[in-house]
Amino acid sequence: MSDPGIEAEPRGRPAAAGADAAALPAGHTVFEYRIEKMLGGGGFGITYLARDFNLELPVAIKEYFPGDLTARAADLSVQVRTPEAEQQFHWGLERFLDEARALASFRHPNIARVLRYFRENGTAYIVMEYESGDPLKRWLAREPALDQAGLLKVVYPLLDGLEAVHKLDFLHRDIKPDNIYIRADGSPVLLDFGAARRYTGGRDLTNIVSPGFAPFEQYHSKGHQGPWTDIYALGAVMYWMCTGQKPAESASRVQEDSMPRAIDLADTDLFSADLLRAIDWALRPGETRRPQDIAAFRLALENAALPPGRDAPTRTTPLARQQTDQNLAQPAGGADGLRKNVLCTVMSLHLVGYSKHSTAHQATVKEHFNELLTKAIKGVDPALRLVIATGDGAATCFLGDPEEALQSALLLRGLLLQKYGQMLSLRIGMHLGPVRKVVDINRQVNVIGDGINVAQRIADFAQPNQIVVSRAFHDVITSISDNAVGLFSAMGPHLDKHLRSHDIHAVLDPQSRPAPVVPTRSTEFDNTASFAALATLTPERVAEVEAELTKSIGPLAKVLIKKALTRSVSAQGLRELLAVSIPDPTARELFIRPKNHKTQPLGNSGLLADVSQAFQSFTRPHSNVSQPVSSRTGPSSLVTSPYFSAEQLTQLERALSQCIGPLARMILKKEVLRHSALPTLLLALAAEIDRPADREKFLTATRKL
Incomplete structure (x- = not known):
């Protein structure tokens, strides 16, 4: 305690x-x-x-x-x-x-x-x-063999804390082992600021002395005290931790310094010569001969070579160290994956009310949170995910299947509600966008870019224990998932604090969302057509599309291609289905209509010729397919398009609703904006139908169009 x-x-x-x-x-x-x-x-x-x-x-x-x-x-x-x-x-x-x-x-x-x-x-x-843990003395006594990595895990956070104190023009002035505490989660905390004073303004400072740990300038009120004063004291603590001996009083070292150096006493199998020389530098009696600020001392420690056969010490920010579970932080792709822009699904997790808890309670909450997150992503290949600790939660980047990311989010929410109810709450935001993996100033793998920024803003719109997704993620999931019908509820556009608009959707609870409408069987149509019979895709065309998509979104392309193949019968249909995964509008348009192909306005020619010819045996082409809607007649429809008549759209909506229910209008409205030829529109709509029998029923019902 x-x-x-x-x-x-x-x-x-x-x-x-x-x-x-x-x-x-x-x-x-x-x-x-x-x-x-x-x-x-x-x-x-x-x-x-x-x-x-x-x-x-x-x-x-x-x-x-x-x-x-x-x-x-x-x-x-x-x-x-x-x-x-x-x-x-x-x-x-x-x-x-x-x-x-x-x-x-x-x-x-x-x-x-x-x-x-x-x-x-x-x-x-x-x-x-209230902090739970042990004084540094007791903690150190339990350490079997403190080495350089273990020492720096304690020292780096204390340096960060002292730097924050010095930036406000304060000095601690009483750093010693009794005033350093190791929390239950392993992070150190600096105590006892009874001697803390401002060191600016030219005022004399009282002489506060802890023998062995106070520099000579603290022995008299006229001493020139500054950041170097606290650096001496922290260096003395490090000397004691490395050598097991308390430093000699600084007053006895002013005239003649006979104290053994750290480099002469410490075990060089555990601590490098560079590190020990940095400690000796901090302990020099003359204040002008020491590091003058925390940045200089930290740099000397970071540049210290390692003893042979020792692992590099982890240099993280104190907050990240408290929050990152070692089972979670897996640098996806290793060193080869750094400095690359990739498209991935980002799941941003915010713990509700985290900052209002005490530090001890925060550690407990984070322990429960890490346990749940570990279980939720356990089934994801570690090479395809990266977990980054944030101030009040974590961000997980999934480089593989977006459906896998969604299932992880649903599993996390389910485990959370099942085990903790309302005791522990999360806001969950998901976005599919570009990110860049980098090594930050703390030598940790980190993620930057619009992908993670948008996911964090999306999470802000969520209610406790609610999953909210961006339009980009929604469009991809509804294009590739077999179970997306009825999974989302549109929430409309929301403005974030930067006045950026986000069109978002809430993910419904799978246990409470209504079951899909099962259409009653109709005997109106007797003839059926095989969807597979329409397919004209060859492996060469698929490889061509995949190569182009990979240039835009990276390794995720292979996953999306595999999902989309079950819903596409032509190269152009495949391109249009996958285009929603490309965030850049110019690249998206180029992907849909590549310059190396001779394309015409999408009618029954060009890239769609193979599809149209195969479709002839099942449909009767409309003579006015390419005429503007103003030249056609027929009943009005809520869905409009310059390429299809109102009568055609009404019949398409009616036929589709018999197969998938009330979602038909929304899907039709989305697809007519992406197609200008009836054959490709029919195939895109058919791809939204899960059951093969219903899909064939839809194609048969639309033959007369």
């Missing part, structure tokens, strides 16, 4: 007797906090584990209680022992509140976070997030 903000008392060592006797009893309330037990005590304060009985969350409360100056009264208030101690008590109280104000200004996952501070009971209290 942690004591965020005071020197941590190692487990097994009793707290000071005076603090124990003077501590507030369990069950006592201070404001809306109920004391549960004392965590530890020092010369100037007592820290308690308490519970916020409004939010039902555990918190750590630090009470200002200098034992030499104060006593606990009968009403449990804090009283100064003597009038002479009054001034000293109030001076210390203001310093205590200064610590609270300093901590409250920091927002970093590796800095102890202040929730509030207040005056009560004649003293003051700081309320902090």
